[in-house]
Amino acid sequence: MGTGRGILLSERQEANCRDRRLLQTSRLAGKLGELAMDQPFVGQAAACFIWSAVPYREEWRHGTQAAKGILLDAGRVCQNLYLACESIGCGTCAIAAYRQEGLDRFLGLGGEDELVVYLAPVGKVEEA
Numbered sequence: 001m002g003t004g005r006g007i008l009l010s011e012r013q014e015a016n017c018r019d020r021r022l023l024q025t026s027r028l029a030g031k032l033g034e035l036a037m038d039q040p041f042v043g044q045a046a047a048c049f050i051w052s053a054v055p056y057r058e059e060w061r062h063g064t065q066a067a068k069g070i071l072l073d074a075g076r077v078c079q080n081l082y083l084a085c086e087s088i089g090c091g092t093c094a095i096a097a098y099r100q101e102g103l104d105r106f107l108g109l110g111g112e113d114e115l116v117v118y119l120a121p122v123g124k125v126e127e128a
């Protein structure tokens, strides 16, 4: 997850991450916006959830159908973020437009064994 201060890796990613500099990346907001196909709000949000998938975990069982399960799961998780945001006065926006190779590399993911599948910046909704 990207925040104004840095990138918070999930427990497992952190264990696998050899490049600790990831956690203290400067220019994070600008970089995230750029990698999200030049959508600045993605980097400017208070937090940005970035979900990655490890295709083999689905492929060993479902073979060529694996992509369907992975993407359905990502959609379901993101939908729950929409619901959670609504309940605390925040907003989010599903993001599928991003530079695949660039973002995978930025997060230290190989892009084959593990790759980004979805993003969702989160922020407070302005009072009307």
Ligand SMILES: Cc1cc2nc3c(=O)[nH]c(=O)nc-3n(C[C@H](O)[C@H](O)[C@H](O)COP(=O)(O)O)c2cc1C
Pocket (backbone or CB within 6 Å): 039, 093, 094, 095, 096, 097, 098
């Ligand atoms: C799979 C998916 C990908 C999306 N990617 C983007 C995106 O890259 N940038 C963006 O601004 N909105 C993105 N959206 C959000 C849609 O633009 C948004 O859901 C649509 O405008 C409808 O919004 P509304 O239901 O609030 O009217 C995406 C939505 C989905 C479901």
